[in-house]
Amino acid sequence: MIKTYAFPTYPYVRSADQDSAAPVRRPVVIGGAGPIGMALAVDLALHDIPVVVLDDNNTVSVGSRAVCYAKRLLEIMDRLGVGERMMQKGVTWNVGKVFFEDDQVYSFNMLPESHHRRPGFINLQQYYVEQYLVERIGDLEQVDLRWKNKITALEQQDDGVLLSIDTPEGPYQLEADYLVACDGANSGIRALCGLGSSGQVFQDRFLIADVLMDPKRFPPERWFWFNPPFHNGQSTLLHRQPDNVWRIDFDLGWEADPEEEKKPENINARVRAFLGEDVEFELEWASVYTFCCRRMDDFRHGRVLFAGDAAHQVSPFGARGANSGVQDTDNLAWKLALVLKRQAPAALLDSYTRERLQAADENILNSTRSTDFITPKNDASRALRDAVLNLSRRYAFARSMVNSGRLSLPSVYADSSLNTADTEPFAGSMVPGAPSTDGPVQRNGQDDYLLSALGNDFNALWFIDHASLPDAADMAILAQLATQALPIKTRLVSPVALDIQLPAGVELLVDHLGVVAERFDARPGTFYLMRPDQHVCGRGRSFDPLRIQTMQGTATGH
Amino acid sequence: MPQLITDNNLAVPDDYYALLTELYRELEPAQCQDVNARLLLLLGNHIGDMDVLAEAARIAREHLPAASTLAKDI
Numbered sequence: 280m281i282k283t284y285a286f287p288t289y290p291y292v293r294s295a296d297q298d299s300a301a302p303v304r305r306p307v308v309i310g311g312a313g314p315i316g317m318a319l320a321v322d323l324a325l326h327d328i329p330v331v332v333l334d335d336n337n338t339v340s341v342g343s344r345a346v347c348y349a350k351r352l353l354e355i356m357d358r359l360g361v362g363e364r365m366m367q368k369g370v371t372w373n374v375g376k377v378f379f380e381d382d383q384v385y386s387f388n389m390l391p392e393s394h395h396r397r398p399g400f401i402n403l404q405q406y407y408v409e410q411y412l413v414e415r416i417g418d419l420e421q422v423d424l425r426w427k428n429k430i431t432a433l434e435q436q437d438d439g440v441l442l443s444i445d446t447p448e449g450p451y452q453l454e455a456d457y458l459v460a461c462d463g464a465n466s467g468i469r470a471l472c473g474l475g476s477s478g479q480v481f482q483d484r485f486l487i488a489d490v491l492m493d494p495k496r497f498p499p500e501r502w503f504w505f506n507p508p509f510h511n512g513q514s515t516l517l518h519r520q521p522d523n524v525w526r527i528d529f530d531l532g533w534e535a536d537p538e539e540e541k542k543p544e545n546i547n548a549r550v551r552a553f554l555g556e557d558v559e560f561e562l563e564w565a566s567v568y569t570f571c572c573r574r575m576d577d578f579r580h581g582r583v584l585f586a587g588d589a590a591h592q593v594s595p596f597g598a599r600g601a602n603s604g605v606q607d608t609d610n611l612a613w614k615l616a617l618v619l620k621r622q623a624p625a626a627l628l629d630s631y632t633r634e635r636l637q638a639a640d641e642n643i644l645n646s647t648r649s650t651d652f653i654t655p656k657n658d659a660s661r662a663l664r665d666a667v668l669n670l671s672r673r674y675a676f677a678r679s680m681v682n683s684g685r686l687s688l689p690s691v692y693a694d695s696s697l698n699t700a701d702t703e704p705f706a707g708s709m710v711p712g713a714p715s716t717d718g719p720v721q722r723n724g725q726d727d728y729l730l731s732a733l734g735n736d737f738n739a740l741w742f743i744d745h746a747s748l749p750d751a752a753d754m755a756i757l758a759q760l761a762t763q764a765l766p767i768k769t770r771l772v773s774p775v776a777l778d779i780q781l782p783a784g785v786e787l788l789v790d791h792l793g794v795v796a797e798r799f800d801a802r803p804g805t806f807y808l809m810r811p812d813q814h815v816c817g818r819g820r821s822f823d824p825l826r827i828q829t830m831q832g833t834a835t836g837h
Numbered sequence: 838m839p840q841l842i843t844d845n846n847l848a849v850p851d852d853y854y855a856l857l858t859e860l861y862r863e864l865e866p867a868q869c870q871d872v873n874a875r876l877l878l879l880l881g882n883h884i885g886d887m888d889v890l891a892e893a894a895r896i897a898r899e900h901l902p903a904a905s906t907l908a909k910d911i
Contacts, residue, residue: 659870666874676882 281342281563283491283522284406289337289413291427297451305331306619308442308455310430310468313340314405315587315604316461317412317424321359322612324421325735326811328619331453332422333444335429339409342564343489346402346520347598351689351714353397354813355609358734360418361411362397369401370519375501377681379668381508385678389686394794395717396728400686402499402520405601433458433471435581457615459584461604466589472580478573479647481594482533483654485570487526488546489563494523496558503683505653505668509552514653516683524563527553528595530654537567570594572643572650578607578632586611591639593646596653596684603642606689607635613735613811617835622765627836630697638690645685652682689714692814697834699808699817699826707800715813718795720788721776729795730813732770732788737831738809739769741822742801745777749822756824758782767808767831772796810834841892 296303307323309316312334320330348356348365356362377385389399416422431450432443440458444451460468469476502517504510516528529549531540539545546565554560574591578584587604611631617623655661670677691713692698698711709716717730732738739760743749749757749771760767761784768784771777774796776789790796799807799818806823808816808830817830847853860876861869881890 659874662867662870663874663877666871666878669871670875670878674879677878680878 281489282561283524283563284404286338286341286406287410287413289424289426291337291447292425293446293448294423294425294451296453297446297448299451302441302452302454304439304454304456305329306456307331307459307615308333308440308453308457309459309461311460311462311589312336312409312413312424312426313461313463313587314345314408314412314601315608316459317409317416318355318359318605319459319461319586319608319612320422320424321361321412321415321419322608323616324416324419325359326612326616327421328616329421330423331455332416332424333428333430333442334424334426337426339406339413340404341406342566343404343406343487343520343524343526345405345408345598345601346518346526347602347686348401348403348408349598349602349687350395350397350399351687352602352605353401354717354730355605357396357731358609358813359412359415361408361415364411365403365408366397366401368407368521369403370499370521371398371401372499372501372519373399374498375503375683377668377671377683378502378504378507379665379671380506382672384668384671385681394719394792396730397717400598402518402526404520404522404524407521408601430468430471433468433583435472435583438582440582455582456619457582457584459586459611459615460589461586461608462589464588464592466585468583469575469585469589472583474575474580476573476575476590476592478571478592478643480571480573481569481650481654483569483650484531484533484535484537484540485568485595486529486531486540486546486549487564487566487568488529488550489520489524489526489565490550490560491522491524491563492554492558492560496554497525505683506665507553510549514683515553529553531567535567540567541565568595570650572647574636574639574643578635579628584611584615584628584631586635590635591643593642594650596649597642597646598684598687599642599646602687603638606638607631609812610635617765623835624837630695630836634690634692634695634697637692637694641690642687649682649684653684697810697816697836699830699833701818703820705800705818707798709799709807709815709818711815711817713815715809715815716798718790718798719792720772720795721791722786722788724776729788732786733809734813735811737765737767737811737816737834739767739827740772740799740801740807740809741769742772742796742799742803742805743777744774744803747803748777748779753822754780754782754785757785760824760827761785765831765835767827772801808834839886839889841889841896843896 307330309332323330373390375387429445434441440455442453499519504515506512513530518526578590586607593599614627655664667680693712757769771787804821807818816834
């Protein structure tokens with residue numbers, strides 16, 4: 280049905296591991312080559328950890344599926360090396376409009392403050408994201424991506440996992456120090472472990488229809504209708520994707536028969552009622568889905584870790600599925616790498632569960648509230664919802680209650696045991712546990728952004744000016760930090776360009792607009808320590824290598 | 838912490854009660870539900886204190902007659 284995209288077929292290739300008499304041992308095996316599993320594979324490879332990725336299929340996602348990618352995901356993808364490709368292909372959008380019955384009642388602009396490299400959101404079909412990640416993995420020797428490899432059994436051992444795998448040429452076994460399940464909402468690995476995921480199933484069905492039409496018909500905005508005249512009064516969502524494809528989501532109610540609704544003639548009738556008789560369109564892809572909000576109690580079970588939908592699942596309103604899944608891998612990759620390199624205790628992995636459980640609960644709360652607003656559960660809730668929408672035509676307070684999906688923002692791990700609490704007053708949002716904000720900088724005279732200069736390693740930010748230049752002794756300390764067993768690579772942030780000699784691993788960022796210092800509430804002397812996933816470990820008002828070392832120890836579970 | 842006022846706080850309580858009964862005059866039950874919802878939203882926003890609103894919501898659900906009893910009364 281899909282005309283705008285040619286699905287690649289990736290070959291099954293026999294691995295030498297299949298010919299080994301005894302199971303070969305690998306540091307990390309990832310189950311599932313979706314966006315989450317592949318993001319984790321790339322991230323681990325950047326930390327120099329060899330990875331085997333097993334997928335039971337041999338192509339990318341059939342259907343557009345996750346289409347909304349938020350700013351934080353794009354920043355992570357920049358670190359992984361596919362952010363720019365996603366930006367080039369994706370549709371950037373900032374405006375959302377809400378309609379009630381026949382009228383527009385509300386419009387919002389997602390555009391975050393200026394001076395960020397990435398926008399609030401782009402829309403892009405999931406198959407492009409997967410294709411870009413497969414191609415990125417092709418550059419990385421540490422990743423061994425095996426198509427048509429299905430995990431059929433697993434056995435937890437004291438120091439690893441024994442996997443039985445089926446292939447077109449028969450079964451084989453592998454041992455892994457760690458297995459990471461990134462195999463989606465109906466995780467086969469979770470089932471093999473005998474583990475559940477519990478929460479709330481919503482009694483509702485939605486139809487996704489991706490249609491191809493004239494790009495002049497609708498602008499690149501997110502339009503949401505409550506009680507529209509064209510769809511028996513049930514919610515409808517319109518979103519633009521690349522290739523002149525529009526995503527239309529129709530609320531069908533619980534009584535709808537999914538088999539009837541999937542018939543092209545019935546889909547076409549719904550789309551026709553929505554677009555009008557005179558608009559030409561072609562159906563690209565359709566799916567009828569139900570949804571639930573649920574999660575596992577723990578994302579780590581011995582040597583098996585869970586990420587993405589396998590660990591937690593949300594309703595689609597608010598773009599929290601793929602976005603939060605990639606934030607899981609952003610959190611997990613560096614921790615797993617340090618544990619495997621014996622630079623951190625295995626208990627560091629428990630902080631993955633703690634930090635990402637908190638994020639999952641935030642996402643589930645937001646997503647459940649959106650779902651309750653979009654599909655009221657009884658007459659009184661419907662009356663309340665419609666009253667909000669009616670009042671929102673004229674009264675500002677009601678507009679802030681209109682909830683067609685609170686769009687995904689990254690979690691702040693404010694209570695994490697990896698943080699070091701402030702001992703000096705700071706203003707602003709860059710608290711310990713927060714993901715780093717962005718801002719324009721110049722690197723070697725070239726315009727760039729702060730986040731491009733951070734990540735993969737621990738980074739210190741040290742704010743200086745020409746009255747407070749680091750002296751030779753300071754430079755020797757920075758050189759030592761950059762080359763120690765667990766390096767801390769310092770970024771000196773100065774309002775003006777400075778002609779100074781810097782040791783290897785240390786870089787000067789010129790904060791020529793002063794935006795970075797303002798966002799970090801920094802003055803000369805202020806320092807921050809950042810984790811490899813760009814979250815703040817701790818900060819202080821005067822650069823102190825001993826405090827920084829202690830902060831790093833705390834952030835690595837020591 | 839501000840508390841929900843449960844002693845009389847109205848100059849003329851009968852006036853407020855009359856305002857509410859006037860509100861429903863000649864409305865169908867579904868319209869009454871709509872008006873009630875709007876009124877709740879407007880008042881809640883004006884009060885603006887989640888502790889006060891949560892206390893009012895808690896009291897509002899106290900001692901509710903069982904659903905079956907309600908159905909008989911209607």
